[in-house]
Amino acid sequence: MAISEKDIAYIAELSELELTSEEAVQYAGSLNSIIDYMAQLQELDTSGVEPTTHVLQLQNVFREDVVKPGLSREEALRNAPNRTKTSFKVPKIL
Amino acid sequence: MARYETVIGLEFHAELKTKSKLFCPCPTEFGGEPNTHVCPVCLGLPGVLPVLNKHAVELAVKAGLALNCDIQRVSKFDRKNYFYPDLPKAYQVTQFALPICRDGYVNISGKQIRINRIHLEEDAGKLIHSGESILDSGFSMPDYNRAAVPLIEIVTEPDIRSAQEARELAERLKSLLEYAGVSDVRMEQGSLRCDVNISLRPEGQTEFGIRAEIKNLNSFRAIERAIEYEEKRQAAILDEGGRVIQETRTWDDGKGITLSMRSKENAHDYRYFPEPDLVPTVIDDIWMNEIRQSLPEMPEARKHRLMTECGLSEYDTNRIVETPMLAFFFDEVIEAGADAKLTANWILGDISRLLTGNEDKLPIKASDLAVLIEQVKSGAINHSSGKLVLEEMFMHGGCPLEIIKTRGFAQISDASALQEAVLKVVEANPEPVADYKAGKKKAMGFLLGQIMKATGGQANPQMVREMLEKALDA
Numbered sequence: 001m002a003i004s005e006k007d008i009a010y011i012a013e014l015s016e017l018e019l020t021s022e023e024a025v026q027y028a029g030s031l032n033s034i035i036d037y038m039a040q041l042q043e044l045d046t047s048g049v050e051p052t053t054h055v056l057q058l059q060n061v062f063r064e065d066v067v068k069p070g071l072s073r074e075e076a077l078r079n080a081p082n083r084t085k086t087s088f089k090v091p092k093i094l
Numbered sequence: 095m096a097r098y099e100t101v102i103g104l105e106f107h108a109e110l111k112t113k114s115k116l117f118c119p120c121p122t123e124f125g126g127e128p129n130t131h132v133c134p135v136c137l138g139l140p141g142v143l144p145v146l147n148k149h150a151v152e153l154a155v156k157a158g159l160a161l162n163c164d165i166q167r168v169s170k171f172d173r174k175n176y177f178y179p180d181l182p183k184a185y186q187v188t189q190f191a192l193p194i195c196r197d198g199y200v201n202i203s204g205k206q207i208r209i210n211r212i213h214l215e216e217d218a219g220k221l222i223h224s225g226e227s228i229l230d231s232g233f234s235m236p237d238y239n240r241a242a243v244p245l246i247e248i249v250t251e252p253d254i255r256s257a258q259e260a261r262e263l264a265e266r267l268k269s270l271l272e273y274a275g276v277s278d279v280r281m282e283q284g285s286l287r288c289d290v291n292i293s294l295r296p297e298g299q300t301e302f303g304i305r306a307e308i309k310n311l312n313s314f315r316a317i318e319r320a321i322e323y324e325e326k327r328q329a330a331i332l333d334e335g336g337r338v339i340q341e342t343r344t345w346d347d348g349k350g351i352t353l354s355m356r357s358k359e360n361a362h363d364y365r366y367f368p369e370p371d372l373v374p375t376v377i378d379d380i381w382m383n384e385i386r387q388s389l390p391e392m393p394e395a396r397k398h399r400l401m402t403e404c405g406l407s408e409y410d411t412n413r414i415v416e417t418p419m420l421a422f423f424f425d426e427v428i429e430a431g432a433d434a435k436l437t438a439n440w441i442l443g444d445i446s447r448l449l450t451g452n453e454d455k456l457p458i459k460a461s462d463l464a465v466l467i468e469q470v471k472s473g474a475i476n477h478s479s480g481k482l483v484l485e486e487m488f489m490h491g492g493c494p495l496e497i498i499k500t501r502g503f504a505q506i507s508d509a510s511a512l513q514e515a516v517l518k519v520v521e522a523n524p525e526p527v528a529d530y531k532a533g534k535k536k537a538m539g540f541l542l543g544q545i546m547k548a549t550g551g552q553a554n555p556q557m558v559r560e561m562l563e564k565a566l567d568a
């Protein structure tokens with residue numbers, strides 16, 4: 001399945017990225033080569049292999065339900081590019 | 095005019111009763127100052143790793159058991175990607191491909207509603223707008239205290255056919271989740287939320303019509319009203335040969351209408367992919383049994399116990415079990431030593447009446463009600479004084495013995511004091527006395543009333559009646 005420049009424009013829009021038309025061509029090329037590479041896997045017979053849910057052979061990593069203090073509000077807001085006294089500040093979005 | 099059948103599926107979000115968030119140790123407690131229950135994990139700062147709250151998994155399994163689901167041996171998390179500032183990471187961690195529970199059902203009157211799935215996910219933050227409403231505000235201020243609070247999403251099959259059925263299902267589901275102890279299920283606080291998917295189709299047609307999704311339903315009444323409104327709106331469009339638009343609508347409770355929420359065309363392409371920072375959850379038989387055994391008594395078992403062990407009628411049992419808060423309270427009162435049948439009478443009578451309009455919270459203590467019931471049962475106060483004491487407990491709090499003392503409700507059972515009152519009334523009312531002796535037995539009621547009045551309503555009515563009969567028959 002080849003990725004067209006139209007697909008790239010759509011993905012860019014969903015990702016809130018602005019791409020020039022040169023960049024769209026370039027990304028279409030790189031994404032297609034990745035997909036071609038991955039397509040080699042399709043040649044393997046995977047019937048009878050349980051689908052992978054995670055690349056690590058780990059399961060059930062949990063924490064107990066215990067409360068610990070997090071950041072103070074000052075610390076939490078420190079790196080915000082735009083803030084009020086108590087909150088982050090973002091453009092309103094409808 | 096064509097007749098239409100309504101097809102409804104519901105989606106519920108319930109906040110789980112954990113102390114800490116889904117992937118970090120921040121508190122889930124309601125009502126903190128904005129952005130004070132946050133840490134690098136729930137703010138989505140770079141380089142952090144989420145770790146799953148074990149208790150949240152157990153509560154989700156309990157919810158699944160309460161709704162008769164198949165609990166999945168393996169479940170895992172995915173990222174749901176969208177940009178909205180209530181989501182600090184620009185994705186929500188949820189379970190898309192492998193949810194924790196599947197294929198359940200809930201019974202409502204005469205019908206079974208299938209549950210498609212229950213999955214675990216994190217809540218979003220809250221956007222506070224700078225102006226009066228979102229329309230006139232210049233900017234928004236995200237508060238991330240609610241971000242990553244554990245939720246379950248419960249999705250039904252489109253088996254519901256009317257506003258009444260939807261409401262009944264919502265009420266039943268709330269009660270089951272409350273009995274299972276998994277959520278506070280307060281709709282007005284947002285710990286239980288409901289979205290409605292609704293479409294119409296000409297009667298007899300098997301394929302579904304085009305549906306609208308309605309959000310912002312904060313009460314059972316709102317669910318019912320919004321569905322009734324949408325039925326009319328969609329029918330009017332179809333009658334004119336038009337097409338319903340597939341979209342999300344919001345319910346305006348004040349105006350009683352649904353409104354289109356303008357949303358981007360692509361808003362529903364979430365590009366889910368496996369969450370690489372979390373490993374799968376595997377629930378083996380041992381863990382499964384542990385969770386099953388920790389499930390509190392569910393409604394059917396409770397009904398059985400109330401009828402067989404407490405001797406309540408089926409009618410009273412159903413009324414008590416219908417409301418978990420009353421059922422838990424009933425248990426506490428009888429545990430404090432009160433008679434089960436008397437307790438049921440008080441709860442279903444005066445207490446239910448006093449709760450009208452404020453059904454969420456009982457302002458009295460179970461041990462206090464047990465004391466009050468005993469006072470009435472022993473004859474220390476009469477039944478009508480008991481009702482007044484209860485009202486006082488509801489309005490101002492306080493212990494029943496104290497109220498009985500300060501309000502002077504203690505019943506007069508002193509024979510000589512009563513005898514005196516009886517004779518005084520007989521002397522003062524020669525005409526009714528003569529009427530009674532002439533066979534007009536009704537005059538008895540008048541005389542009894544006079545004695546109760548003279549004693550400020552505190553005379554032991556049983557004793558007064560006996561004494562009066564004796565005096566009149568003499």
Ligand SMILES: [Zn+2]
Nearest residue numbers: 118120133136
């Ligand atoms: Zn946190």
